[in-house]
Amino acid sequence: MFALRRQGLARFVRYSSTSTNGTAIVLLNMGGPSSIPETHEFLLRLFSDSDIIPLGRFQSAIAKFIARTRSPKIEKHYREIGGGSPIRKWSEYQAQEACKLLNELSPQTAPHSPYVAFRYANPITRDTYHRLLDDGITRAVAFSQYPQYSYSTTRSSFNELARLQKELDPKGTISWSFIDRWPTHPGLVKTFANHIRDQLEQFEEPLRKDAMLLFSAHSLPMEIVNQGDPYPAEVAATVYAVMRELKFCNPYRLVWQSQVGPRPWLGAQTSKAVSALQKENKPVVLVPIAFTSDHIETLHEIDLEIKGECKRPELVRRAESLNGDRLFIEAMADVVNMHLNPTADNESRRLDSGMGIEHYMLKA
Numbered sequence: 001m002f003a004l005r006r007q008g009l010a011r012f013v014r015y016s017s018t019s020t021n022g023t024a025i026v027l028l029n030m031g032g033p034s035s036i037p038e039t040h041e042f043l044l045r046l047f048s049d050s051d052i053i054p055l056g057r058f059q060s061a062i063a064k065f066i067a068r069t070r071s072p073k074i075e076k077h078y079r080e081i082g083g084g085s086p087i088r089k090w091s092e093y094q095a096q097e098a099c100k101l102l103n104e105l106s107p108q109t110a111p112h113s114p115y116v117a118f119r120y121a122n123p124i125t126r127d128t129y130h131r132l133l134d135d136g137i138t139r140a141v142a143f144s145q146y147p148q149y150s151y152s153t154t155r156s157s158f159n160e161l162a163r164l165q166k167e168l169d170p171k172g173t174i175s176w177s178f179i180d181r182w183p184t185h186p187g188l189v190k191t192f193a194n195h196i197r198d199q200l201e202q203f204e205e206p207l208r209k210d211a212m213l214l215f216s217a218h219s220l221p222m223e224i225v226n227q228g229d230p231y232p233a234e235v236a237a238t239v240y241a242v243m244r245e246l247k248f249c250n251p252y253r254l255v256w257q258s259q260v261g262p263r264p265w266l267g268a269q270t271s272k273a274v275s276a277l278q279k280e281n282k283p284v285v286l287v288p289i290a291f292t293s294d295h296i297e298t299l300h301e302i303d304l305e306i307k308g309e310c311k312r313p314e315l316v317r318r319a320e321s322l323n324g325d326r327l328f329i330e331a332m333a334d335v336v337n338m339h340l341n342p343t344a345d346n347e348s349r350r351l352d353s354g355m356g357i358e359h360y361m362l363k364a
Contacts, residue, residue: 091118
């Protein structure tokens with residue numbers, strides 16, 4: 001069940017809630033270039049990671065080629081959404097606000113210090129690890145911002161932490177614990193449901209009750225799916241929980257976006273699903289169900305490419321991303337609080353939230 005590859009450095013110890021200098025809350029995510037000049041390096045890191053896009057023995061050479069050839073197009077996309085990805089802004093805000101709540105919810109593990117560690121963009125995980133050491137942190141929670149676990153995202157981030165611990169902190173100065181998934185947390189589910197209701201209300205009856213809810217998640221290469229990656233099932237679990245919260249008020253489908261290259265990817269594609277529904281003049285609400293904030297996949301791929309190319313764009317709406325929604329930030333704080341304080345009640349609530357690895361720490 002545990003995501004880390006065997007690094008020859010890890011053993012696990014039972015979590016303790018006693019604290020001497022507080023707890024670092026480290027939000028893990030893919031990240032995105034905050035400015036145009038960062039785009040090439042972001043793409044190079046992304047395509048160099050075999051956990052997310054396996055390219056075989058020539059991974060490094062292929063990654064360099066793809067980064068070089070795709071950079072101009074992707075830079076153009078970032079210009080069209082304002083000059084960079086907002087994911088860092090939102091991640092830092094979410095981390096800060098969640099930590100404020102945690103200081104009240106869990107004073108025994110306070111103060112809680114917010115950190116962000118991106119896999120492919122600044123602040124890169126290596127730099128964040130250096131900062132943790134410089135700040136004298138001895139305990140940190142690695143909090144995956146992918147609510148649904150995947151080999152290509154969460155495992156990749158955890159693998160990177162293990163490599164960096166071995167290199168930068170071989171004595172285990174920092175004790176790590178991990179939150180690897182939370183696909184059905186009630187606060188997460190309610191936030192999605194609220195945002196869907198907001199968009200449904202924009203349609204007049206009878207369009208409203210006939211609107212198709214298209215839950216769109218980042219696709220995966222079938223090579224990874226066929227390894228047994230739980231991501232498709234966990235995304236589906238989130239979708240089902242949201243529809244249950246909505247009392248199954250509308251028809252719905254789960255679709256997949258952001259496929260890259262000629263290899264088979266998980267489908268059906270979001271763009272093709274929207275196109276088919278446009279031909280039927282059917283209203284659609286697109287729901288980015290696997291993202292915790294806006295970034296290029298929502299602001300460009302959905303808003304400009306998919307919606308922008310529709311012949312009847314008035315029939316297509318997108319649910320707002322989670323971003324700074326207060327209910328969502330409260331959900332984040334609750335997830336971490338349950339993790340930090342493994343009471344019997346929290347154990348039961350964690351199961352309801354679909355949470356996986358909880359109160360274990362990685363130590364050299």
